Amino acid sequence: MLSDSQVVLAFKEVWKKYSLHDVTYRSLREDIVRLFKGNGKKLKKGEFWALKNVTFKLFKGECLGLYGPNGAGKSTILKLIASVTYPTIGSVEVNGKVAPLIEVGAGFHPDLTGKENIFVNGTIIGLRIKEIKSRLEDIIAFSELGPFIDTPVKKYSSGMYLKLGMAIVLHSNADILLIDEILSVGDKDFQKKCVKALQGVTKEGKAVILVSHDMNLLRELTNRIIYIEKGEIVGEEY
Amino acid sequence: MIKRIWHYRDLLIIFAWREFIIRYRQSVIGIIWAIIQPLSMMLLFTFVFSIILQVDLSPIPYPLFFYAGALPWTFFSSSLYYAIPSLTNHYSLITKIYFPREILPLSYVVVALVDFLIASLCLVILIIFYRISITWNSIWFIPLMAILVIFTFSVTMFLSALNVYYRDVRAATGFLVQLWFFVSPVMYSIDKIDIKLKLVLFLNPLTFIIENMRRCILEGREVVWWQFILVTAIVLLLFLLSYRFFEYVEKSFADVI
Numbered sequence: 001m002l003s004d005s006q007v008v009l010a011f012k013e014v015w016k017k018y019s020l021h022d023v024t025y026r027s028l029r030e031d032i033v034r035l036f037k038g039n040g041k042k043l044k045k046g047e048f049w050a051l052k053n054v055t056f057k058l059f060k061g062e063c064l065g066l067y068g069p070n071g072a073g074k075s076t077i078l079k080l081i082a083s084v085t086y087p088t089i090g091s092v093e094v095n096g097k098v099a100p101l102i103e104v105g106a107g108f109h110p111d112l113t114g115k116e117n118i119f120v121n122g123t124i125i126g127l128r129i130k131e132i133k134s135r136l137e138d139i140i141a142f143s144e145l146g147p148f149i150d151t152p153v154k155k156y157s158s159g160m161y162l163k164l165g166m167a168i169v170l171h172s173n174a175d176i177l178l179i180d181e182i183l184s185v186g187d188k189d190f191q192k193k194c195v196k197a198l199q200g201v202t203k204e205g206k207a208v209i210l211v212s213h214d215m216n217l218l219r220e221l222t223n224r225i226i227y228i229e230k231g232e233i234v235g236e237e238y
Numbered sequence: 239m240i241k242r243i244w245h246y247r248d249l250l251i252i253f254a255w256r257e258f259i260i261r262y263r264q265s266v267i268g269i270i271w272a273i274i275q276p277l278s279m280m281l282l283f284t285f286v287f288s289i290i291l292q293v294d295l296s297p298i299p300y301p302l303f304f305y306a307g308a309l310p311w312t313f314f315s316s317s318l319y320y321a322i323p324s325l326t327n328h329y330s331l332i333t334k335i336y337f338p339r340e341i342l343p344l345s346y347v348v349v350a351l352v353d354f355l356i357a358s359l360c361l362v363i364l365i366i367f368y369r370i371s372i373t374w375n376s377i378w379f380i381p382l383m384a385i386l387v388i389f390t391f392s393v394t395m396f397l398s399a400l401n402v403y404y405r406d407v408r409a410a411t412g413f414l415v416q417l418w419f420f421v422s423p424v425m426y427s428i429d430k431i432d433i434k435l436k437l438v439l440f441l442n443p444l445t446f447i448i449e450n451m452r453r454c455i456l457e458g459r460e461v462v463w464w465q466f467i468l469v470t471a472i473v474l475l476l477f478l479l480s481y482r483f484f485e486y487v488e489k490s491f492a493d494v495i
Binding site for chain 1: 252256259489494
């Protein structure tokens, strides 16, 4: 059994409440009342639980799969891990640096070249400029973009976007990699390469969380799969 | 906070560098755009006040007088224009990944500062052309610029965060900047203004900053120490308040954006 010292991520009874409406829908009076009373477990009109009592741990070198229908709460879990949002109740503990693979192309600027975007995206996920410079050759080689690396990315195909994004994340020095619904875009060969690279990453002791609808891919890659439905963990498979 | 930004300094550099590249790529005259804005303002005012209105504003040659005012003003207004929507424009980053959010508005202030430095070259040329004698008091320009940067950063932090919640802020930006322009001494000097009105105008920190920048460089006048200390204290206090506010609301950015 793995010991607690190897835990890189722990969700403890996490509840996350979301509102279905914009802020302008809320009344200032309610907000002020809430400021004094604090956030309760009660739901108000127009609110729902995106996560309900979610508890799990992630260990070093582990590759965890998250599986569930759209809107089950998978992305919310990733956001909580990335400290982009915070739990309403409960706690999320992260030991180490997190590197999310931003949706295909989301972190890229269309007018910048592939190489320039490596610098932008790399620093966003926590690399130093120096580190990027020293890894630049490897990243470009992995992306298979070759001569297109100096072309503005607005001229890239979605496959090329993905390859570049994937290459950057796999060369990050984060302890936890978050990969959201992404491997399905690339061609078969590139997918295989990514799978291999991910296995290498977990061997180094990093942890990976993979979100996908593709059960076969998850079974092939992960040590453990968590099933999520309507914000709750409904099953686990080793 | 400085520690937090220092830790992410590479990101700040890259964001500013990216913005700088994007702004001037696929443009024919490139960074000359940085000079065009204050320059065209100066030309317009010189035309209006020396040919149409023929008002006696200042003993300083008008092109110099207006350019020296337009320079810090352009820095301030362009920071506001770009930085206020900066958080909402980076929706996809804010909902996916953590980094100190204040880096986004700050990077636009940095770019505006670079533009300002480029456009300053034009002021140097004008000074040489009009044979203005420079005194040691010009050094005041540097601390004045420092408080201008801090003040600008505070305003953009507060407004960009508010804009995440209420898009009204963005809609009001153009209007706000326009009004602010008229209460800042860009096309006039507060020298000859009645003392009561002067006190009202001094509620705007830009009044003190812009007026004194012009005085110290073009007229070789000294900045009054107690005024400088008072304004610096006010600007720092505003900065602290605005940063606290930012820190407080930042946690829910991803949920409400």
